[in-house]
Amino acid sequence: MGYFLVAICCGIASAMIASSKGRSAGGWFFLGLLLGPFGVIFAAIAGKEGPAGDERKCPFCAEFIKKEAVVCKHCGKDVSGAGTDPDSTIPCTQCGHENPLRAYKCEGCGHYFQD
Known part of the structure; x- marks a missing residue:
């Protein structure tokens, strides 16, 4: 016992x-x-579980996806061009905060962008 x-x-x-x-x-x-x-x-x-060699993080939801993925299987966003130019930004129409070009929501005020 x-x-x-x-x-x-x-x-x-x-x-x-x-x-x-x-x-x-x-x-x-x-x-x-x-x-x-x-x-x-x-x-x-035991070490932490990390991504496999053929995976990367989705820039929108941070879940692991295949490197060749065109659409994220978790959030459904288009990731085909994500990360090609990390310096590209777009200003928010509500607060003017500079956000990554492929962002779906403003990091400053939370305003959702149109697709």
């Missing part, structure tokens, strides 16, 4: 640590459950 309680606690701890690093909480729960304290140690030393 004591080992089972320790195993459950280690599984929960492993899942919480892994989840904070962007990894699968369910998988790490079972690893912690099976390996006990060693699972917690492995979860603690």
Whole structure:
């Protein structure tokens, strides 16, 4: 009974640590459950989950998408020309704040731009 309680606690701890690093909480729960304290140690030393080599962040919603993507699968925005000229800006018609050319909302006042 004591080992089972320790195993459950280690599984929960492993899942919480892994989840904070962007990894699968369910998988790490079972690893912690099976390996006990060693699972917690492995979860603690595991690195953060990053993008795969063929992925980039969407400039609109910051979710990871394929580098070749034309439309973001998360927010539906056109990302075909995004990031081509990072110095391009457009002023907001409401407050005059300079925003990135492909922005959908003003960073200064929150005004939504027309598509």
